[in-house]
Amino acid sequence: MKIWIVWLPNVWKSTLFNALTKSYSADAQNFPFCTIEPNVWIVNVNDERLDKIAVTSKTQKIIPATAEFIDIAWIVEWASKWEWLWNKFLANIREVNVILQVVRVFENKDITHVSWVIDPKSDIEIINSELILADIETLEKRIASNSRKARWDKDAENAQKVYEKLLPYISSWELAITCPLTEEEREYLKDLHLLTNKEFVYVANVNEDMMDISTWELRDLLGIKDENIKVCPICAKLEADMIDMSKEERKMFLEDMWLISTGIDNLIKTAYDALWLQYYFTSWEKETRAWTIHKWDKAPQAAWVIHTDFEKWFIKADVVNWKDFVELWWWAPAREAWKVKLEGKEYVVQDGDIMIFKFSS
Numbered sequence: 001m002k003i004w005i006v007w008l009p010n011v012w013k014s015t016l017f018n019a020l021t022k023s024y025s026a027d028a029q030n031f032p033f034c035t036i037e038p039n040v041w042i043v044n045v046n047d048e049r050l051d052k053i054a055v056t057s058k059t060q061k062i063i064p065a066t067a068e069f070i071d072i073a074w075i076v077e078w079a080s081k082w083e084w085l086w087n088k089f090l091a092n093i094r095e096v097n098v099i100l101q102v103v104r105v106f107e108n109k110d111i112t113h114v115s116w117v118i119d120p121k122s123d124i125e126i127i128n129s130e131l132i133l134a135d136i137e138t139l140e141k142r143i144a145s146n147s148r149k150a151r152w153d154k155d156a157e158n159a160q161k162v163y164e165k166l167l168p169y170i171s172s173w174e175l176a177i178t179c180p181l182t183e184e185e186r187e188y189l190k191d192l193h194l195l196t197n198k199e200f201v202y203v204a205n206v207n208e209d210m211m212d213i214s215t216w217e218l219r220d221l222l223g224i225k226d227e228n229i230k231v232c233p234i235c236a237k238l239e240a241d242m243i244d245m246s247k248e249e250r251k252m253f254l255e256d257m258w259l260i261s262t263g264i265d266n267l268i269k270t271a272y273d274a275l276w277l278q279y280y281f282t283s284w285e286k287e288t289r290a291w292t293i294h295k296w297d298k299a300p301q302a303a304w305v306i307h308t309d310f311e312k313w314f315i316k317a318d319v320v321n322w323k324d325f326v327e328l329w330w331w332a333p334a335r336e337a338w339k340v341k342l343e344g345k346e347y348v349v350q351d352g353d354i355m356i357f358k359f360s361s
Helices: 013-021 048-057 083-093 120-146 154-171 183-187 215-222 236-241 247-256 263-274 299-306 308-312 322-328 331-336
Strands: 002-006 039-044 066-071 098-104 199-205 230-234 277-283 288-294 314-321 341-343 353-359
Touching: 013 236, 048 277, 048 288, 048 322, 066 263, 098 120, 098 263, 120 154, 120 215, 199 215, 199 263, 215 230, 230 263, 236 263, 263 277, 288 299, 299 308, 299 314, 299 353, 308 314, 314 322, 314 331, 322 331, 322 353
Parallel strands: 002 066, 002 098, 098 199, 199 230, 277 353
Antiparallel strands: 039 066, 277 288, 314 341, 314 353
């Protein structure tokens, strides 16, 4: 999962990125345009289930699920006019899965806002307008180059209809991902790599006393009407304070703040949900590991994630819920309690399943 983090200058982007990666790799300073080259980091997905499963299996090695976060150069109004930087910017983000847009909600007189006023709705409009302008240019070029072929090629004709349907929609300053297209129609957009046809997650960088804000209040604050677009609050300052804490210290700190999990954990979970991703586990003495799959994937597809040949040679899979596995302490007791099920090719894998695959030779 590749996640692109985009923001206007001075929303504490580098501070949040440092907290996200639990490092000090980003150059955090109080002036705009600090980051030009992209920072890229592979982040482990924190999940207490994995630790509990590993204890049960007496595992030698733990491998969590991961996400790749990319912190790319700033966006400002009319950024698309800065051709040298804009082209470099676009090249960095074409292949990402999720656009994670962080907007500033917190007040701090010592941190200069690029527009001199805290207005998250306006910030979102500025960023989205630059992305939409890039998509309009891409669509216009494709419509022009595809028009002649569309006269005699049925597939090209169908694609042209989708392009011409989408162009006026995004020209009204709407994201391509919110356009009411069918899955079949969206197939024609894949090779365009439109920026606004990716999944969006809006993250509000709030003050500490706003961490308990409800989803509907946050949507209203950010002006997000489409319920399919995810929103998430986070306090970068709070996350930065926890960078050097141990797991135990972090847990106590969160309890004092009346919080269950960190904003970073919530952010990663929200990104997973936006892409309809989940993970299942494999576990034995040598290794306990989390494997990322889509929520609708069946057992053979889950096996493919481990090795491409496993889907082809799949026969059956032993499946147990992670809670049953931990409570009953290992596979044998779980089988005796009838908690392990033998599932076939049509089994839809559930989040938190622990699986052993059986193959033909």
